[in-house]
Amino acid sequence: MPKLIKNGRVVSDDRTLLTLAEGETPAEVAVPAGPVLVPLPVWLARREELAARAAAGELGVWLDAGEDPAALAGDLAQLAVIAVNFPKFTDGRGYSSATLLRTRLGYTGELRAIGVVLRDQFNYLTRCGFDALQPPADRYSDAELEAAVASIHDFSEPYQGAVTPGQPLFRRARRAA
Amino acid sequence: MYQYDQYDQQLLDERVAQFRNQMRRHLAGELSDDEFRPLRLQNGLYIQRHAPMYRISVPYGLLSSRQLRKLAHLARTYDRGYAHFTTRTNVQFNWPKLEDVPDMLAELASVQMHSNQTSGNDIRNITADPFAGVAADEIVDPRPWTEILRQWSTYNPEFAYLPRKFKIAVNGALEDRVVLRVYDIGLDFGRDAAGNIGFRVLVGGGLGRTPILGEEIAEFVPWQHLVTYCEAILRVYNRHGRRDNIWKARIKILVKALGVAEFRRQVEAEWAHAKDGPDTLTEDEVARVAAHFVDPDYATLAGDDLGYRHELAGNKAFAAWAKRNVRAHKVPGYASVTLSLKKTGTPPGDITAEQMDLVADWADRYSFGEARMTHEQNVVLADVRQSDLHALWQLARAAGLATPNIGLLTDIICCPGGDFCSLANAKSIPIAQAVQARFDDLDYLHDIGEIDINISGCMNACGHHHVGNIGILGVDKNGEEWYQVTIGGQQGNATALGKVIGPSFARADMADVVEKLINTYIEHRHADERFVDTVRRIGIEPFKQRVYGSEHPAAQRKVANA
Numbered sequence: 245m246p247k248l249i250k251n252g253r254v255v256s257d258d259r260t261l262l263t264l265a266e267g268e269t270p271a272e273v274a275v276p277a278g279p280v281l282v283p284l285p286v287w288l289a290r291r292e293e294l295a296a297r298a299a300a301g302e303l304g305v306w307l308d309a310g311e312d313p314a315a316l317a318g319d320l321a322q323l324a325v326i327a328v329n330f331p332k333f334t335d336g337r338g339y340s341s342a343t344l345l346r347t348r349l350g351y352t353g354e355l356r357a358i359g360v361v362l363r364d365q366f367n368y369l370t371r372c373g374f375d376a377l378q379p380p381a382d383r384y385s386d387a388e389l390e391a392a393v394a395s396i397h398d399f400s401e402p403y404q405g406a407v408t409p410g411q412p413l414f415r416r417a418r419r420a421a
Numbered sequence: 422m423y424q425y426d427q428y429d430q431q432l433l434d435e436r437v438a439q440f441r442n443q444m445r446r447h448l449a450g451e452l453s454d455d456e457f458r459p460l461r462l463q464n465g466l467y468i469q470r471h472a473p474m475y476r477i478s479v480p481y482g483l484l485s486s487r488q489l490r491k492l493a494h495l496a497r498t499y500d501r502g503y504a505h506f507t508t509r510t511n512v513q514f515n516w517p518k519l520e521d522v523p524d525m526l527a528e529l530a531s532v533q534m535h536s537n538q539t540s541g542n543d544i545r546n547i548t549a550d551p552f553a554g555v556a557a558d559e560i561v562d563p564r565p566w567t568e569i570l571r572q573w574s575t576y577n578p579e580f581a582y583l584p585r586k587f588k589i590a591v592n593g594a595l596e597d598r599v600v601l602r603v604y605d606i607g608l609d610f611g612r613d614a615a616g617n618i619g620f621r622v623l624v625g626g627g628l629g630r631t632p633i634l635g636e637e638i639a640e641f642v643p644w645q646h647l648v649t650y651c652e653a654i655l656r657v658y659n660r661h662g663r664r665d666n667i668w669k670a671r672i673k674i675l676v677k678a679l680g681v682a683e684f685r686r687q688v689e690a691e692w693a694h695a696k697d698g699p700d701t702l703t704e705d706e707v708a709r710v711a712a713h714f715v716d717p718d719y720a721t722l723a724g725d726d727l728g729y730r731h732e733l734a735g736n737k738a739f740a741a742w743a744k745r746n747v748r749a750h751k752v753p754g755y756a757s758v759t760l761s762l763k764k765t766g767t768p769p770g771d772i773t774a775e776q777m778d779l780v781a782d783w784a785d786r787y788s789f790g791e792a793r794m795t796h797e798q799n800v801v802l803a804d805v806r807q808s809d810l811h812a813l814w815q816l817a818r819a820a821g822l823a824t825p826n827i828g829l830l831t832d833i834i835c836c837p838g839g840d841f842c843s844l845a846n847a848k849s850i851p852i853a854q855a856v857q858a859r860f861d862d863l864d865y866l867h868d869i870g871e872i873d874i875n876i877s878g879c880m881n882a883c884g885h886h887h888v889g890n891i892g893i894l895g896v897d898k899n900g901e902e903w904y905q906v907t908i909g910g911q912q913g914n915a916t917a918l919g920k921v922i923g924p925s926f927a928r929a930d931m932a933d934v935v936e937k938l939i940n941t942y943i944e945h946r947h948a949d950e951r952f953v954d955t956v957r958r959i960g961i962e963p964f965k966q967r968v969y970g971s972e973h974p975a976a977q978r979k980v981a982n983a
């Protein structure tokens with residue numbers, strides 16, 4: 245079963261990722277049974293139909309890099325999982341999406357980084373509020389993924405306030421003059 | 422200057438460990454070139470023409486003598502005995518070994534230095550007025566604010582993968598000495614009518630392929646909001662800046678596309694959420710940082726030093742140096758000295774290990790142990806007693822650091838160009854050297870007066886050629902090196918972009934071209950008129966005529982990169 249890092253531990257995960265193939269439309273695409281992440285347009289088109297599965301924690305929504313998290317503002321309480329896609333690991337929009345979801349919109353469920361998610365970005369990703377990190381399925385061996393967990397803790401007391409920690413260093417610590 | 426506490430040091434030590442691990446995995450084949458590239462760039466490591474290039478950060482240009490000695494040590498141990506000082510107060514080594522760079526970083530960390538974010542699509546080293554704290558026209562000392570921003574931007578998790586690089590400059594004096602309007606964000610500190618500190622915000626400036634001067638989006642933001650306001654700008658840019666085309670990815674393109682009014686509206690809307698939030702600065706934090714930038718222990722001196730005046734009157738060479746390289750100081754009996762890295766025959770901005778050690782010694786002996794780098798690629802000793810100037814001049818002269826040319830024609834700002842840089846279209850150092858060699862008569866140089874010549878080897882514009890009074894840009898024409906010339910660019914409060922005078926020139930012609938431009942100026946100038954003011958007054962036409970002849974082909978041919 246595919247693995248991901250959740251709250252700092254490697255766990256198995258069988259959630260499927262629904263993507264729209266050429267010619268498929270949000271309104272008509274078949275949503276697979278079982279745990280699934282659907283694209284934002286599918287959710288927006290079929291909220292009522294999918295609401296029960298979302299409420300049961302089975303169905304979550306994924307946002308692409310350029311999609312505005314505010315589109316989910318009214319649905320956050322229903323969603324147990326939201327994912328943000330990184331089409332390239334150098335595309336940093338997802339860091340702002342996560343920050344907005346956690347701080348501005350107050351989302352508290354699982355926030356998962358998907359796409360090209362690599363260990364060298366784990367620290368920044370978790371500081372922006374991601375609690376689930378899902379690298380590409382074939383990128384790391386099980387042993388490498390276990391070793392990669394350490395990267396979450398690359399910096400122990402960062403300067404800035406972000407999502408975690410929420411306060412900047414000058415409010416967290418008494419710094420010597 | 423700022424001294425690290427345990428937190429600063431721990432963060433930097435963790436950075437060293439992180440990069441060491443990344444380098445190890447890269448060399449072991451676990452981290453591909455593509456995956457490694459942004460990581461090494463965020464640590465200042467380029468893969469260059471001859472060897473890797475390693476770019477070290479000197480935050481707002483401030484160096485202690487201990488740090489200078491460390492740089493000298495690195496130059497000797499890991500490089501070929503010299504370093505290059507850049508227009509963004511970074512220090513570059515051109516010949517390190519890839520696998521040595523983590524060790525170099527660890528050595529830097531031992532003296533509170535680093536190479537954080539000196540490249541990559543992140544917030545780069547922030548520059549500030551090199552005469553901060555000593556300039557008579559200063560309203561607000563920019564250094565504490567710049568240090569606060571340094572901390573905020575260092576390893577900032579949200580803004581490490583921006584659409585493109587992001588540069589911030591900070592000024593706090595009447596005169597703009599950092600070229601605020603060519604930065605992604607230019608922050609101009611001042612005081613309101615009640616005396617409260619705040620800052621004006623300019624956004625969207627930049628040179629490069631599409632040179633644009635920054636525009637004001639806020640007239641006065643109170644100091645408490647320094648971080649939250651910058652954060653709002655960065656978030657709008659991170660979310661909406663273009664990522665599909667590297668040439669259109671800077672914030673200036675976003676500001677142009679939206680229009681300043683709409684960009685301002687988006688920033689204000691974003692800021693409304695963050696304003697007064699946890700990142701709002703506290704008086705305690707500002708006081709803690711500002712305590713590192715109090716005046717050194719100046720002696721109480723009567724005023725101008727008589728011995729100094731005496732030497733000035735009796736020694737022509739010393740007087741020529743003092744005229745160009747010594748600046749007035751806010752404290753009686755003191756002066757600021759600029760050591761020139763623009764000796765004819767030496768690549769502009771290059772400094773040897775021995776020279777760095779000497780500057781460190783002089784800093785200790787004469788200037789409270791500190792030196793400053795300037796964006797004009799020189800070194801300043803900011804707090805020298807007038808009574809020491811003559812002794813310092815003699816030492817500097819013996820070391821080749823007393824060329825009396827600050828602000829004159831041979832004080833050329835020049836990027837490393839095609840001799841070192843893999844992005845270059847053409848060499849830039851030989852142009853600087855040819856021009857310096859042509860104008861080797863000191864009296865004539867002083868007669869020509871103040872003029873900035875800026876040279877870039879490609880349109881990335883590291884030599885800031887657009888704002889040079891004479892700007893020279895290396896261009897590629899069918900695989901050959903050519904040079905396009907602009908005139909009328911300017912830094913400072915009247916910052917302006919130069920205008921292209923016509924088709925580009927071969928390298929061998931460049932000294933002639935500059936000479937013709939200067940001759941035109943000499944013929945047309947009014948008394949006490951600088952080159953750039955003459956260009957402003959009479960326009961570029963007379964200069965064109967002289968350079969191209971009467972039927973200048975500029976009118977007929979289309980110019981590369983015009």
Ligand code: SF4
Pocket residue numbers: 836837838839842843844845846877878879880881882883884
């Ligand atoms: S201007 Fe071009 S050639 Fe010169 S240093 Fe910058 S990138 Fe290299």
